[in-house]
Amino acid sequence: MxxxxxxxxxxxxxxxxxxxxxxxxxxxxxxxxxxxxxxxxxxxxxxxxxxxxxxxxxxxxxxxxxxxxxxxxxxxxxxxxxxxxxxxxxxxxxxxxxxxxxxxxxxxxxxxxxxxxxxxxxxxxxxxxxxxxxxxxxxxxxxxxxxxxxxxxxxxxxxxxxxxxxxxxxxxxxxxxxxxxxxxxxxxxxxxxxxxxxxxxxxxxxxxxxxxxxxxxxxxxxxxxxxxxxxxxxxxxxxxxxxxxxxxxxxxxxxxxxxxxxxxxxxxxxxxxxxxxxLPPADGRDVARLRRTAAALGVPWPARAPYGEALRAVDAAQPAHLAFLHAATSLFRxxxxxxxxxxxxxxxxxxxxxxxxxxxxxxxxxxxxxxxxxxxxxxxxxxxxxxxxxxxxxxxxxxxxxxxxxxxxxxxxxxxxxxxxxxxxAAVLAPQVGRTFRGVVVDVDDDGRRGQAVLPAPAVRAPVVADGDGDALDLGATLDLVLAEADLRARRVRLTAAGTPAQAGRLRSPGS
Known part of the structure; x- marks a missing residue:
C-alpha cells in the first residue's frame, strides 16, 4: 500500500x-x-x-x-x-x-x-x-x-x-x-x-x-x-x-x-x-452476513468452503477485497x-x-x-x-x-x-480541508448513509457520510471523497462522499 x-x-x-x-x-x-x-x-x-x-x-x-x-x-x-x-x-x-x-x-x-x-x-x-x-x-x-x-x-x-x-x-x-x-x-x-x-x-x-x-x-x-x-x-x-x-x-x-x-x-x-x-467460534449470523457481503463484492467463496478459505484468497490491493477483509473482522470478537x-x-x-x-x-x-x-x-x-x-x-x-x-x-x-x-x-489532514481524495468504502451502516472509508495516500481510515443529495454508500465502492473536517483537538476526521461512485450498486449494507 x-x-x-x-x-x-x-x-x-x-x-x-x-x-x-x-x-x-x-x-x-x-x-x-x-x-x-x-x-x-x-x-x-x-x-x-x-x-x-x-x-x-x-x-x-x-x-x-x-x-x-x-x-x-x-x-x-x-x-x-x-x-x-x-x-x-x-x-x-x-x-x-x-x-x-x-x-x-x-x-x-x-x-x-x-x-x-x-x-x-x-x-x-x-x-x-x-x-x-x-x-x-x-x-x-x-x-x-x-x-x-x-x-x-x-x-x-x-x-x-x-x-x-x-x-x-x-x-x-x-x-x-x-x-x-x-x-x-x-x-x-x-x-x-x-x-x-x-x-x-x-x-x-x-x-x-x-x-x-x-x-x-x-x-x-x-x-x-x-x-x-x-x-x-x-x-x-x-x-x-x-x-x-x-x-x-x-x-x-x-x-x-x-x-x-x-x-x-x-x-x-x-x-x-x-x-x-x-476466542469463541464465529457467530453463524456473522458468517452468513459475510458470505452475502462476499457475493455482493464479487469475492470468490465456494459454497461449502469455510470462511478461512475465502480470506486466504483475498488480495488487499483490490478495493473490493479490502472491504471484505474489514468486514471479516466481525468474526473475531x-x-x-x-x-x-x-x-x-x-x-x-x-x-x-x-x-x-x-x-x-x-x-x-x-x-x-x-x-x-x-x-x-x-x-x-x-x-x-x-x-x-x-x-x-x-x-x-x-x-x-x-x-x-x-x-x-x-x-x-x-x-x-x-x-x-x-x-x-487529523494533524496530517488539517491543512487539506476541502480537498477531494480518492478512497474505498470499507464499512457501511444499515441506513447506507454512514460508514468508513480508506484513503491509500495519505494512509487514513476515517468516517464517511453520504452527500445529502447523493446516493447511499456502497460497500467496496471507489469514490471521490471530500475532506469536510480534520480537528486535532477533537481527534476527528470526517469525509463526505462526492459525486457518483466509480463502482456502485453492489451493496448498501452487510446486513441487507
Missing amino acids: PTSRVRLATAAGHELLAALGALRAEVGLPEPTGTAGFSAEALAQAEGAARDRLRPVPGRRARRRDRTDLPLVTIDPVGSRDLDQAVHVEPRAHGWRVHYAIADLPAFVRPGSALDEETRARGLTAYGPDGRVPLHPRVLSEGAASLLPGEDRPAVLWSIDLDVDGGLTEALVEPVLVRSRARLSYDEAQAALDAGTADDLLLALRRVGMLRQEQERARGGVSLDVPEQEVVVGDDGAWHLRFRAPLPVEGWNAQISLLTGTAAADLMLDAGVGVLRT GAAYAAFGGDDGAAAPTGDDARHAAIAAPYAHVTAPLRRLVDRYGTEACLAACAGARPPDWVRAALPGLPALMTAAGRRASAYDRGVLDLVE
Whole structure:
C-alpha cells in the first residue's frame, strides 16, 4: 500500500505532542520519557535485578542449564530493543526441531515487590509515535532482560519437535542461559531470503513456517492479514502514515510463536493449572452476513468452503477485497483469558471454551513477557508442568485475577492505539480541508448513509457520510471523497462522499 510522508509545521508538531500527552492522561498512561512513570522504589528494584540476573526464582524447582551453544537469532521490527524471543530451527532425521528462547522475567521481578505491583497495574507495553510506555523499566526491557546479541541472558527455552509435515510431536520447556548470535530485522531477513543469500537457519524457518501455515489451514485456523495502519517517525523527525502489509517472513516467524503457544496450552491443560487465550467460534449470523457481503463484492467463496478459505484468497490491493477483509473482522470478537487451577479452584475449560477459534486449537500467551504481563505466569505454569511440580504459590495466587487485569490493560491499549491514529490523521489532514481524495468504502451502516472509508495516500481510515443529495454508500465502492473536517483537538476526521461512485450498486449494507 502507498505511504504518505508529511512534515508538520513546528506549531502543529507541538500541538500534536501536547495532544498525545492529553490522550495518555485520558486513558491512564504515564509519559514515555524519563522514568516512564515508575516509582523510585520500582526503578531501584529493577536496577538491582539487572545486576543480579541469575538469582533463583521463588518456587521454581528446575535448575538453569547453560545453552549458550545454541546459535539463536532474534527477528523483530527495525530498531527494536525489547527482544522477547530468539529462535533456531534445524532439520532432524524425521522432521524438525525448533528451539525458541523467551526472556525470563521471573528472574528479574520478585512477586509482591513494588516492581511487580507496578507491572501488574500496567499489563502491557503501550506504543506511540513519540515513545513507548514500557511494561518494565528500560534497564530490564531494553537491557538486562532483553535477548540482545552477544550477551548472556537468562531465558526459558522451548524445545519443540515436529514431524516431516510440521505436526507437533513433543515439547518441553526449561530455564537456561542463552546468548543470541544476531539481531535481524524483518526487512533484513526477507531480503536475504529473496536474494538467495539466507543462511540455513532462515531457510529452515521459512520451511517450517510454511509447514505450520499448512497445518493451520488443515485444522481450520486462519490469520487475518488486514494491512496495518501505522504512524512512522522518520530519522529527520517527519511524521507519516502508512498501510503496511506483513512480509512473508513475519508470517513464518509468527507461526513459531503460535506453535509455542499451542504447546504451552496443551501442557497447562494436561496439568490442570494455567491461563489460556480464548476466542469463541464465529457467530453463524456473522458468517452468513459475510458470505452475502462476499457475493455482493464479487469475492470468490465456494459454497461449502469455510470462511478461512475465502480470506486466504483475498488480495488487499483490490478495493473490493479490502472491504471484505474489514468486514471479516466481525468474526473475531470476544477474545478473553481463561485462568484455571489457581487459588479460587477454577476448573480447566473444555470444548470451545478452551479454544482460540482463529487458531483452531487451545492457545496461550507465553512468548512476549517483556511486553505482556500474563506471559510471565503462563510460562511459570509450563515450567512446573515439565518439572512434574505444582506452580509456585505466587503463580496460583495471581491466576484468578489475571483475566480482569489483562482485559483492562487491553482496553486501555486499544483506546490509546486508536486515539494516536485519530490524532495523527487529523494533524496530517488539517491543512487539506476541502480537498477531494480518492478512497474505498470499507464499512457501511444499515441506513447506507454512514460508514468508513480508506484513503491509500495519505494512509487514513476515517468516517464517511453520504452527500445529502447523493446516493447511499456502497460497500467496496471507489469514490471521490471530500475532506469536510480534520480537528486535532477533537481527534476527528470526517469525509463526505462526492459525486457518483466509480463502482456502485453492489451493496448498501452487510446486513441487507
